Amino acid sequence: MRYLTAGESHGKQLTTIVEGVPAHLNLLKEDVNESLIRRQGGYGRGRRMKIEKDLVSILSGVRHGYTLASPITLAVTNDDFKNWEDIMGEDPVDEDQHIRRQVTKPRPGHADLNGALKYNHRDMRNILERSSARETAARVAAGSIAKKILSELGVKVVGYVKEIYGIEASDLPISVDEKIEKSNKSLVRTIDETVEESMKQAIDQAKQDGDSIGGVVEVTVEGVPAGLGSHVQYDRKLDSKIAGAVVSINAFKGVEFGLGFKAAQTRGSETHDEIDYDETSGYYRKTNRLGGFEGGMTTGMPIVVKGVMKPIPTLYKPLESVDINSKEPFKASIERSDSCAVPAAAVVMEHVVAWEVASAIVDQFPSDYMEQLKKSVEDERERIRTF
Numbered sequence: 245m246r247y248l249t250a251g252e253s254h255g256k257q258l259t260t261i262v263e264g265v266p267a268h269l270n271l272l273k274e275d276v277n278e279s280l281i282r283r284q285g286g287y288g289r290g291r292r293m294k295i296e297k298d299l300v301s302i303l304s305g306v307r308h309g310y311t312l313a314s315p316i317t318l319a320v321t322n323d324d325f326k327n328w329e330d331i332m333g334e335d336p337v338d339e340d341q342h343i344r345r346q347v348t349k350p351r352p353g354h355a356d357l358n359g360a361l362k363y364n365h366r367d368m369r370n371i372l373e374r375s376s377a378r379e380t381a382a383r384v385a386a387g388s389i390a391k392k393i394l395s396e397l398g399v400k401v402v403g404y405v406k407e408i409y410g411i412e413a414s415d416l417p418i419s420v421d422e423k424i425e426k427s428n429k430s431l432v433r434t435i436d437e438t439v440e441e442s443m444k445q446a447i448d449q450a451k452q453d454g455d456s457i458g459g460v461v462e463v464t465v466e467g468v469p470a471g472l473g474s475h476v477q478y479d480r481k482l483d484s485k486i487a488g489a490v491v492s493i494n495a496f497k498g499v500e501f502g503l504g505f506k507a508a509q510t511r512g513s514e515t516h517d518e519i520d521y522d523e524t525s526g527y528y529r530k531t532n533r534l535g536g537f538e539g540g541m542t543t544g545m546p547i548v549v550k551g552v553m554k555p556i557p558t559l560y561k562p563l564e565s566v567d568i569n570s571k572e573p574f575k576a577s578i579e580r581s582d583s584c585a586v587p588a589a590a591v592v593m594e595h596v597v598a599w600e601v602a603s604a605i606v607d608q609f610p611s612d613y614m615e616q617l618k619k620s621v622e623d624e625r626e627r628i629r630t631f
């Protein structure tokens with residue numbers, strides 16, 4: 245499976261074209277909307293989320309509630325476009341007006357300056373419109389289809405907030421269903437209600453100070469068959485594909501599986517997961533410290549992956565920058581901004597991880613239509629169980 249997204253943050257719409265989805269997957273716009281609405285929520289966001297109502301139009305590839313195997317086009321209108329029509333329209337504008345409205349003071353930490361240098365744009369709006377994380381709505385739309393495929397195969401995915409500005413949720417030994425329920429109830433999308441208030445306070449304080457904060461998101465995927473991905477070639481390792489997908493989310497700077505970076509401080513005997521067997525489950529690991537991967541392949545244990553999000557770059561008390569016209573020092577431009585988007589990003593990460601896992605399954609098993617995919621995955625699970 246593959247997908248492309250298009251659309252500027254304050255342009256007319258976001259478009260996602262998804263290809264390779266098996267035929268006969270039941271898919272309603274409500275399925276996509278559920279994901280889009282979850283992404284819009286979350287404590288710490290700015291005014292933009294009050295303007296938008298992210299609801300999808302399915303423009304191709306689905307008929308009478310099921311997929312046809314042809315490319316699926318998903319469109320989300322930007323309600324804010326009506327306020328930006330004269331700035332974001334496709335028709336030429338008067339040169340004076342164009343120059344007056346140019347963004348020329350790049351924000352440290354955003355794509356403004358690098359993109360302007362690379363594409364020879366003196367108006368950095370031409371960069372920030374596309375580098376904006378508004379695009380993650382289009383990615384979540386694609387991921388919602390992946391989640392539908394996974395759910396038909398009995399695979400569950402959940403993303404939740406593990407840490408905000410050093411305030412860490414405990415590792416709770418609860419099921420994926422409970423994690424889904426708890427994180428959906430929490431304004432900061434944490435599964436540990438004892439840290440909810442302090443996370444919210446940290447966000448409020450950052451906002452009050454004209455500053456921003458980041459954090460850590462954890463995604464758990466349960467019910468994956470063993471052997472997804474492959475050790476035989478570097479670009480077929482599924483953990484590396486997931487790592488790439490996580491770091492491709494705006495502002496995500498690092499990724500770890502299982503105990504991750506802590507493995508630098510543990511011995512082999514405290515790091516690897518001992519193997520056992522029973523007739524009902526087949527082979528399993530007694531622990532899951534490595535987060536569900538060995539040799540770039542799934543072990544069949546839950547995938548546990550974390551991503552770290554840096555603080556948002558746009559600051560209401562801006563950092564020093566340089567005006568690219570005068571070359572004089574200036575405070576960076578202030579675009580309307582979130583103060584913390586980790587709760588929203590938890591939904592984004594859940595969906596990009598779901599996409600990678602669903603793609604790996606669809607690419608590995610015969611999958612022209614859903615019944616065929618389900619049967620081949622079931623047959624493979626049984627072969628592995630009795631191996």
Ligand SMILES: Cc1cc2nc3c(=O)[nH]c(=O)nc-3n(C[C@H](O)[C@H](O)[C@H](O)COP(=O)(O)O)c2cc1C
Binds near residue numbers: 354557
């Ligand atoms: C859900 C979400 C919302 C974001 N909101 C903002 C925002 O309001 N203001 C901002 O400057 N950056 C925001 N970001 C981060 C920027 O988009 C990101 O830092 C920028 O694209 C530069 O990319 P990089 O940080 O990956 O280098 C957001 C990111 C995510 C995932």
Ligand SMILES: C=C(O[C@@H]1CC(C(=O)O)=C[C@@H](OP(=O)(O)O)[C@H]1O)C(=O)O
Binds near residue numbers: 580
């Ligand atoms: C629009 C979204 O997030 C935006 C991501 C973003 C950025 O710079 O990444 C900047 C802000 O845009 P605006 O200036 O229009 O408020 C966020 O609101 C969204 O998540 O749907």
